[in-house]
Amino acid sequence: MESNLTLDEVTEQSMVFHEDDDVFIAEETRDSLDFQQAPIMMLEPKKGLMFDSEDDAVRFYNGYAKRKGFGVVRRTTRPSEDNKLNYFTLACSRQGKAQYSSNNSFKPNPSTRMQCPAKSNFSRRGEKFCITSVTIDHNHLISTSKARFLRCHKKLDLHAKRTLELNDQAGIRVNKNFGSLVMEAGGYDKLEYGEKECRNYLQETRRLKLGARDANDVYQYFLDMQSKDPDFFHVMDVDEDGRLRNAFWADARSRATYESFCDVITFDTTYLTNKYKVPFSPFVGVNHHGESVLLGCGLLSNEDTDTFLWLFKSWLCCMSNNPPNAIITDQCKAMQNAIKEVFPRARHRWCIWHIMKNIPEKVSGYEKYENIKYTLSKVVYDSLTKHDFDEAWLQMIEKYDLQDNEWLDGLDDDKNLWAPAYVKDTFWAGMSSTQRSESVNALFDGYVHARTTLKQFVEQYGNALRDKVEKENKADSKSFQEVIRCITDYDLEGQFQAAYTNAKFKEFQDQLRGKIYCYPTLMDKDGSPLMFRVREDRKIFL
Template identity: 55%
Template sequence: MEECSKKKLEDSYSSFNVVEDNHFEEIEDTRSAKKEWEPKTGMVFDSFDNLVQFYRSYGNKMGFEVIIRSSKKGDDGEVKYATLTCSCTGKSSSNSRNAFKMHPMTKTDCKARIGASVRFDGKWQICSVVFNHNHELCSPDKTRYFKSNRIMHPSLKRKFEVNDRAKARTRPNKNFNSLLVEAAEAEDLPLVQKDCENYIEKVRRLRLGAGDASAIQKYFLKMQNENSNFFYIMDLDEEGLLKNVLWVDARSRVAFKEFGDVVTFDTTYLTNKYDMPFCAFVGVDHHGHSILFGCGLISNEDTETFVWLFQSWLACMLNCAPKAIITDQDKTMQNAIEIVFPGIRHRWCLWHIMKKLPEKLRGYSEYEYIKFSLQNAVYDSLTREEFEEHWNSLCDKHNLQDNHWLLRLYNERQRWVPAFVKDSFWAGMSTTQRSESMHAFFDGYVNSKTTIKQFMEQYENALRDKVEKEREADFKSFKSWIPCISTYAIEKQFQDVYTIAKFKEFQQELAAKLYCELSSFNEIDSYTEFIIEEDVMVGETHRRVPFVVCFYEATCDVRCNCRLFEFRGILCRHAIVVLIRKQISNIPEKYILRRWRKNINRCYTKVKISYNSWSTNLEGQRFDQLSNLFSTVANLASNNEDDCNMVIEMMNDMKNKLMSNESVGGIDKRLNMSANSRTNCESIAGTSKDVES
């Protein structure tokens, strides 16, 4: 039996194509068979996969599971060094809150491992080997239970699905038992019953209830009939079953052009009994309200599914990607974003991360102090250097260097720590709670038991209410105002142009000037550096925090290291102190953002949508008429460069004339333009006929 086992092992290793350097001494015949199976320093492999297969096969024979512990990439992005270890590496820590219901431990801080690196010729060479384990090894016949050995081959997947369908949703254990009978011995199966159950449950998620697929199709066709710019796409499996679906209404597509610079994406809200996550692309409008940029129902939350979803959504938005996106801390989302949106600023939801503190750190005896210190480091660090100092002090004091969750967070600190992300514009959105507020909005119409058919029926009602609330906020900002609290001209300037919600935010900063005091200033070359001290409430005590504001006299630029304007688009209290000190009565236009203005005619409000009572909107009807004519002219003129240049020249003349009429004529002129709108349309229609002829 022993000779037979050796022969099987040797045959299995013959496929790895192991190459040894000339300087590596040949194995002596007197060495035991075990020595022939062992990894040795100097061994060379054609690829990293071959190296992993070799060490895993060795681990199976010896009775331990192999994992990829760490790897390092070179400047070209390719992996150059890797460490493969026993799965018992690392230290165990219990997160259970109940001392009488502890979870099983597997970590023993085992040091058994190999280290390997890429050679100049692209092959992998073992650099170091550690053999000793500090735990008992299992017998080789039990290694099939290792997660890395439980492989679901395509043929098995197909068999599970066929059995599940043929036997009218039989219980997964019966499905597995039928496979067990065919195999004769459980040891011959490359998986366990739990794997079967998990896969069957996953497959069943793709199935819809009676009438659901028809309801989805009817709703999409109805919406496209109302407006051809309604976008939808369905992802089907090889048998034609629905896997994923994305839809974006015409209004949302145009609204994305106004407010799509920052988007949050979230999948944590389940809207139907089929356990298909409802995902939403959400932004923020000029009132600070959530605005929808697209919805989807997905069957899985893996990288492949997210890549399909993001690519489909990007195509819908004419390949115009947002500048920044917020998601929760999910590796599969991160991978998909790096593939579909390369170079985009991606940050994690801070709220979701801090919510995990009890789960990840409750096992430490000084948990409460650790939590307080961690929150202090995250929220109170004004600069990156301060955060680094607080974080390192926390880890050193409580020996947290080996906590893998904290280590990963630290390595990705540029994705979530305020001190590292506040230099980019996020429209004031610090978490994916923007998406969650959208979900709270849908909660009035659907619940966890709602079918997809019912959801499609209620979706339109929900969006109608959303549009109505936006219109009401527009009306209030146009018809009413918030009184000024000071006599400063800059406050009146913002009162005149900002929506009520955004003016309130500026006013809060102006009021907070009360807690700020100019400490000192210093003339430095082309700018003046001001030190503004603010009284900040920490717990029950006040603390004086200094902020640095740089003011450039020539350009009237003002920059504060709190970065509130960069982050939220609202001037901070520290900058306001300096502007008032410099007697600036007229804020430069660059500090008055277009996206917060109330006096902008935004195109998406004119888009025809079924839930917008469009038949009563004369302005919208005229907009549709013009859009159709413009589309016809563009199709005809784009075939010939001379025709194209002629139309461009005519359109520019019309645009300049209309803009001149708008600015000079005032209200009476605009009323006259409305009365003559049919004439303008007929003129454009005539242009279309001329080009066609």
């Protein structure tokens, strides 16, 4: 059966949007149509179209935009005196004037805005909404096939959410989880979402939970591991009622690795605390490939000084009471107090990345914020000596009237804990921040899932560690089998080529390339200290 209805035959009064059909149908003819055979009318926005609710209006315009191939953004809204919505506008997402945030005119960032005029205005009519004006034409190309990549047209349905959760519980990684949905739908273009939406949804639903029997299960797991590996180390801290408060463990390989790479460690508790509500606390070092290595980890119930004292003492005992030469952490006062007591001779350094990322929050209120931010970065990174730093810092404070800024004042008091010019007297193995810890934490993205128990997490830690070890073995094999050729005839470079892994040798060659183009000349042989003039050749592209 075919319907002979035309748009002109559908009266303005009978046009009502129905959610289940996602189209407009004449109300008086709806019951008489055979919807299995009748062609569904795909209407464009038209002045006078009525909608039962705001949601119906938005759903209609989004559906129209997706069919045509453009994005939608909500613009003007106008509430009434009784706080009800009276008026709103749905426009093409490319409406508005282009805005470029990049300060470098030679590297402009892209902008989607190009002042597109397409839009529909909606006004309240009693309890319904009516289109009062419409602009159909766009000033840019639109594409139906590319509309699925626009954020406004992406949504996860209930089936997808349930499938993602079940596969996640089964330990299937996000990329394969998403791949199964693609195969089921018959292609990427059949889905209304992408892998990023799946990943974001799972991150919101994941929680690492402590079950009632987890403490006993974890203890049994530790005993089982120790029976297989006599050098497996573990400590559990329980309260008066026998409930688990803190745990620390390290396998034999982590303990052996620390014997070779005990110079510097980083310690950070923020990653799983932020993502899974559990303060996972890894001790991280760096190996001969420049890669992060796990040196044991703890699970903490609190982040006070007593808890860190317990953890640091447990870790030190595990490592045969051999403290590191240097340690990098964030600006946690409780952590700082514990380090002073447990590692009194270790050089302690704050993560400079955490400090510098706080600049917008701490100084954005000043009129010359951009100038302050630029100057502060130059003071921090370009000062070669303590004297240079102190002098440049004082000039910055005076120039921008920052004497009352408590954050900057506190940083100046503790500059020996973070300023590069003040910590360069210590070997840091190429590390300056706790982001080493975060790179290790990222290993667990594929192993920690929704409703993971504490026992399962501890077991998955072993799986993640084995994965990390295998990657290190591959890097060892690559350095053993492959040789990076020398770029000079210096014997010194040949010695480094023979002694270093490929990754570290590349770092050395980067420094060597810089030296090749520099020509130092001694200016005053009798002076103290010696003074050199350095000429550097640079290639200029015209």
